[in-house]
Amino acid sequence: xxxxxxxxxxxxxxxxxxxxxxxxxxxxxxxxxxxxxxxxxxxxxxxxxxxxxxxxxxxxxxxxxxxxxxxxxxxxxxxxxxxxxxxxxxxxxxxxxxxxxxxxxxxxxxxxxxxxxxxxxxxxxxxxxxxxxxxxxxxxxxxxxxxxxxxxxxxxxxxxxxxxxxxxxxxxxxxxxxxxxxxxxxxxxxxxxxxxxxxxxxxxxxxxxxxxxxxxxxxxxxxxxxxxxxxxxxxxxxxxx
Amino acid sequence: xxxxxxxxxxxxxxxxxxxxxxxxxxxxxxxxxxxxxxxxxxxxxxxxxxxxxxxxxxxxxxxxxxxxxxxxxxxxxxxxxxxxxxxxxxxxxxxxxxxxxxxxxxxxxxxxxxxxxxxxxxxxxxxxxxxxxxxxxxxxxxxxxxxxxxxxxxxxxxxxxxxxxxxxxxxxxxxxxxxxxxxxxxxxxxxxxxxxxxxxxxxxxxxxxxxxxxxx
Ligand SMILES: Nc1ncnc2c1ncn2[C@@H]1O[C@H](COP(=O)(O)OP(=O)(O)OP(=O)(O)O)[C@@H](O)[C@H]1O
Ligand SMILES: [Mg+2]
Numbered sequence: 001x002x003x004x005x006x007x008x009x010x011x012x013x014x015x016x017x018x019x020x021x022x023x024x025x026x027x028x029x030x031x032x033x034x035x036x037x038x039x040x041x042x043x044x045x046x047x048x049x050x051x052x053x054x055x056x057x058x059x060x061x062x063x064x065x066x067x068x069x070x071x072x073x074x075x076x077x078x079x080x081x082x083x084x085x086x087x088x089x090x091x092x093x094x095x096x097x098x099x100x101x102x103x104x105x106x107x108x109x110x111x112x113x114x115x116x117x118x119x120x121x122x123x124x125x126x127x128x129x130x131x132x133x134x135x136x137x138x139x140x141x142x143x144x145x146x147x148x149x150x151x152x153x154x155x156x157x158x159x160x161x162x163x164x165x166x167x168x169x170x171x172x173x174x175x176x177x178x179x180x181x182x183x184x185x186x187x188x189x190x191x192x193x194x195x196x197x198x199x200x201x202x203x204x205x206x207x208x209x210x211x212x213x214x215x216x217x218x219x220x221x222x223x224x225x226x227x228x229x230x231x232x233x234x235x236x237x238x239x240x241x
Numbered sequence: 242x243x244x245x246x247x248x249x250x251x252x253x254x255x256x257x258x259x260x261x262x263x264x265x266x267x268x269x270x271x272x273x274x275x276x277x278x279x280x281x282x283x284x285x286x287x288x289x290x291x292x293x294x295x296x297x298x299x300x301x302x303x304x305x306x307x308x309x310x311x312x313x314x315x316x317x318x319x320x321x322x323x324x325x326x327x328x329x330x331x332x333x334x335x336x337x338x339x340x341x342x343x344x345x346x347x348x349x350x351x352x353x354x355x356x357x358x359x360x361x362x363x364x365x366x367x368x369x370x371x372x373x374x375x376x377x378x379x380x381x382x383x384x385x386x387x388x389x390x391x392x393x394x395x396x397x398x399x400x401x402x403x404x405x406x407x408x409x410x411x412x413x414x415x416x417x418x419x420x421x422x423x424x425x426x427x428x429x430x431x432x433x434x435x436x437x438x439x440x441x442x443x444x445x446x447x448x449x450x451x452x453x454x455x456x457x
Contacts, residue, residue: 050359077365087356091378100374101364146360153364 001026001157001188002047007056009039009046016042017053018212024205026156029189031199034209035235040192043209044159047190048072048079061156077105080150084162086142088134094121094145095130098152105153113152120148124178140171147178158182160191194239196221208232245423246430253427256413257434263327263409264396267334271395272388274335275342282347293343300340306401309333313405330402338395345391349384350376382449389446393439410434 002024009017016039024030032040045051047058049065049072058065063075088097098117102108108116121127124144126137134142143163150158160179164172176198183189183202193199199206200221208216208227216232227233246253281293300308312333317323353376361371403412414427421427 045359048363050362073365073367076363079363081360081363083356083360085354085356087354087360089357089360089375089379091382101361101366104370104374105365105367149360149364 001061003059005057007046007053007058009042009051009053016212020214022207022214024188024190026188027186028204029183029191029202031203031206032190032192032209033194033206038209039212040209041161044081044161044190044192047159048076048081077153078156080153080155080158082146082150082160082163084166086146088142088146090134093131093133094137097145098149102152116152117148120151124148138171139167140174143167143175144178157188160189160193162192164193164195196239243426243430245417245421245426249417253413253417256408256410259408260399260410263330263399263402266331267338267395267399268392270331270335271338272342274339276346278339278343279346282343283350297340297343300337305337305398306404308337309401309405326402326405326407329405330407334395341391342388345384345387349380352383353379386446386450389442389449393442397435397439
């Protein structure tokens with residue numbers, strides 16, 4: 001579903017990503033972790049073409065992201081993205097946040113878009129919040145609206161960039177539960193997170209990044225109990241207190 | 242009690258009308274020019290950004306009074322014919338206020354998080370759609386209270402035009418005062434009129450701030 005081949009990216013002279021190679025198959029959930037500044041967000045942003053990269057290739061469902069002939073707008077509808085800070089549109093209600101893209105990017109009639117949005121709000125557990133503005137929702141509720149906003153485009157892949165790290169502890173579970181449901185339902189997912197419980201439960205692969213490189217990978221969290229790289233151990237000791 | 246005011250009311254209110262007209266033209270020109278200035282300030286084109294930034298920095302570091310003065314006394318030397326005080330004041334205000342409205346626009350633009358824009362793109366919206374449905378509405382909402390406040394300030398500042406002899410509200414009160422010697426009464430009246438009109442404006446402004454907090 002996603003193939004990354006020898007991909008490198010620079011910001012000016014600074015190399016953020018170094019020869020990243022990774023393959024994610026349909027239906028897999030891959031967890032990405034690593035210290036701040038290691039390039040996790042940048043990697044996600046390269047995958048859906050929000051950031052250009054200078055070397056290597058990324059294919060999403062067989063389509064090259066860096067090919068100038070690729071319609072990035074269409075490609076992005078196939079990759080949902082959920083952000084650390086939710087990034088809901090503050091001037092729109094929950095349901096308007098969700099229906100904007102189907103109505104504008106796919107010219108769906110309002111009725112149809114709203115019916116679909118209500119179905120998704122039901123699925124993330126907050127149908128009663130449809131007409132609330134983001135400012136009146138808790139962090140966990142906002143993040144669930146954000147997930148519904150991505151799902152409404154029926155993406156083939158969902159990317160999450162630290163979706164729970166801006167949340168109070170009591171709200172983390174409600175968001176993780178939605179994500180676990182998605183993963184078990186067969187969604188292809190890339191999740192940047194330090195929630196190792198989540199990783200253990202649903203991930204097919206865990207990747208550890210440091211300084212722009214993938215320095216450790218495994219299929220289970222237990223793999224990391226004997227990491228090859230001392231940096232991995234040091235990092236895991238910090239987050240697995 | 243208000244004898245000096247009541248017996249000169251048409252003359253005074255004529256001055257008030259000049260003030261209102263001046264404020265109206267200052268804003269009608271200053272806001273659109275300010276939008277252009279703001280766009281220049283967020284432009285990535287250095288041939289646009291640097292000249293506009295220079296203009297903004299120069300004007301914002303000169304007192305408005307001097308801009309009015311300078312324009313009225315220096316422009317005739319440059320263009321070779323004298324200027325009427327009213328158009329001269331209008332142009333000075335437009336030049337001055339545009340820099341402030343420009344900075345308000347820039348701040349509004351910068352208040353929209355990069356993530357909100359990327360959220361738009363990541364659902365497949367185009368550049369134009371993201372700008373129209375996300376960037377502009379969010380920025381406008383953030384800008385509106387400051388725009389109203391700056392408009393009120395502009396309206397109050399119009400009385401500075403008295404320095405070039407424009408017969409606006411304050412200047413006419415001064416003229417009546419030299420004849421009637423009723424300073425407290427006359428300037429009290431001017432203050433009350435300014436207070437009432439500005440107060441209405443600030444109430445409107447506050448409504449927008451409350452709406453912003455509610456998210457609507
Ligand atoms: N627009 C940019 N210009 C220059 N450098 C950037 C830019 N964006 C990110 N970087 C740098 O690239 C590196 C990787 O950033 P990135 O946001 O991908 O890290 P991250 O792993 O997501 O970190 P975090 O856990 O803090 O989110 C950092 O050193 C950052 O300072
Ligand atoms: Mg990040």
